[in-house]
Amino acid sequence: KQIEGTITTDSTARTRRSVKTAIEDVAVGIRAASPAATVRVIEHTPLWVDIDEAFDHAIRHAVENGIEHADRDSPTVTVEIDESPNTGRVEIRIDDEGPPIPSMELYALDDHQATTPTCHGSGCGLFVMKWCLESLGGELRIEPATSRGNTVYCYLPSQSPPENKN
Numbered sequence: 001k002q003i004e005g006t007i008t009t010d011s012t013a014r015t016r017r018s019v020k021t022a023i024e025d026v027a028v029g030i031r032a033a034s035p036a037a038t039v040r041v042i043e044h045t046p047l048w049v050d051i052d053e054a055f056d057h058a059i060r061h062a063v064e065n066g067i068e069h070a071d072r073d074s075p076t077v078t079v080e081i082d083e084s085p086n087t088g089r090v091e092i093r094i095d096d097e098g099p100p101i102p103s104m105e106l107y108a109l110d111d112h113q114a115t116t117p118t119c120h121g122s123g124c125g126l127f128v129m130k131w132c133l134e135s136l137g138g139e140l141r142i143e144p145a146t147s148r149g150n151t152v153y154c155y156l157p158s159q160s161p162p163e164n165k166n
Helices: 002-007 019-033 053-068 103-109 125-135
Strands: 015-018 038-043 048-051 076-083 090-095 139-143 151-156
Touching: 015 019, 019 038, 019 048, 019 053, 019 076, 019 090, 048 053, 053 076, 053 090, 053 125, 053 151, 103 125, 103 139, 125 139, 125 151
Parallel strands: 038 076
Antiparallel strands: 015 048, 076 090, 090 151, 139 151
């Protein structure tokens, strides 16, 4: 119910925020809950987005998955913020050190893949990330590792910085 409420929120309830600040706000809670993990946030280009709780859910889930599924005592997840060179959209790249995401999970994200009793994903986490980003006009792309590390790309429409009221 919480997720449904998040992805059906009226777009007028969104707030324009610095991408780095919004991600750092999410990272603070993750660092507190997982003190052995390292969460790095690197901003290559200052960018702004109009977001709501869906953004927090998508970013939190991607980073927490990178920590939870790592097979190391002190995992590192790196979040990089830049402008997409191809589209000009905000590109948030989340890299982990874990084993590859199972192909069944990735196939389940494909809009053209049929879900059957013998072909389905085992969880809804990746779907939640996809839905949250789509509710913000964005998209999700995942590059699984061949041996170690996965890369999750979150693309969102870029906005102008808010006007300074001073």
